[in-house]
Amino acid sequence: MSSLSLGIFSIKISQLLLAICLLAALAIALVVSWRKKIKVTDTTMQIVLISVVAARMFFVAVWFEQYWKTPLSILDIRDGGFNVIAGIVAGCALVAWRGWQQPALRAPLTAGTLTFLLAWSIAVPAADSIAGEVALPAVTVKTFDGKLTTFKELAHGKPLVVNLWASWCPPCRREMPLLVDAQKRNKDLTFVFVNEDNDPDEALFFANQMKLATKSIVADYDFGLMQMFGARVLPTTLYYSKNGELLATHVGGLSEATLASDLQKMKK
Incomplete structure (x- = not known):
């Protein structure tokens, strides 16, 4: 927590x-x-x-x-x-x-x-x-493109950024362009977006607006993953090392500066 x-x-x-x-x-x-x-x-x-x-x-x-x-x-x-x-x-x-x-x-x-x-x-x-008690969940998840996988597999051996979001959440919508841009610029990191929408169509519509790849979005319609990550509010962003060790957590909306600061910690 x-x-x-x-x-x-x-x-x-x-x-x-x-x-x-x-x-x-x-x-x-x-x-x-x-x-x-x-x-x-x-x-x-x-x-x-x-x-x-x-x-x-x-x-x-x-x-x-x-x-x-x-x-x-x-x-x-x-x-x-x-x-x-x-x-x-x-x-x-x-x-x-x-x-x-x-x-x-x-x-x-x-x-x-x-x-x-x-x-x-x-x-x-x-x-x-x-x-440190917030471990990377070792569970099978389903991405928006229909693939069953795990967070470890999605990470591909790289440090992992996990962002919990929903399309109805104003701070999530504000910070998403920053995360999408960071995903494009940081090829040495993996970004996974855990969606907490009740309506998959609304989430997919917003993801398409943001040009967010469906293979990087994980569905969490029962909020089970949110509980596993110890998150209480949206958005929440967690930063993991390539070994699955939690390095930092950001609760609430990100600014460009706070995101850059958190990503820098991952690369030390």
Whole structure:
């Protein structure tokens, strides 16, 4: 399971753990500041906000070529384009700077920062462990061209990108041209599209519009594969090594930049 859902809302396990780490850090900083009778709330919230902005801007800078094509997409943080390490470095730098400026804040800010770093060092392997449970299903599937096969056979010994989608899903429709283009440009990767439509004709019509090869589309009308992949919402994209090891998961719509970033991870 790579995400949790509550109704129409979904959050990745890694994002949830990051939020928990931040809350733990804020709680410790507030406890220490309360004991020392120091007000630290505004400072900690500023540090968190600036760290988030830094994480986003660093990611945008790395993939600026993709974002520049549609500048307004820089503001659309729904694509999940953040560099967590850059955000942590920025946060630590701000803590050091504010502690140097205001010595009274050193104790609560240091305590909060150390709490976050310790919690995050535990959360990262925990998130990887949970995500690693999503194995590539070893089941027989049927492609839109009527062939019975398996995901392993479809991969042809290459790293595999699995995209779960439906024609009625707006973010699926928005990201599909990006995936089709990536499929054409990355011959060293295999793309498989797991369709979750109730109406095969609607799905086939949209696939033909996108010029998506029917041999790369797998039908999942009973949502069995969706459950096996641990997906809770559409779209969900999973990235596997050529050995079937899960490398990354993206919940929600992809932007050109986040797709490029995820594909780069597969080629390392």
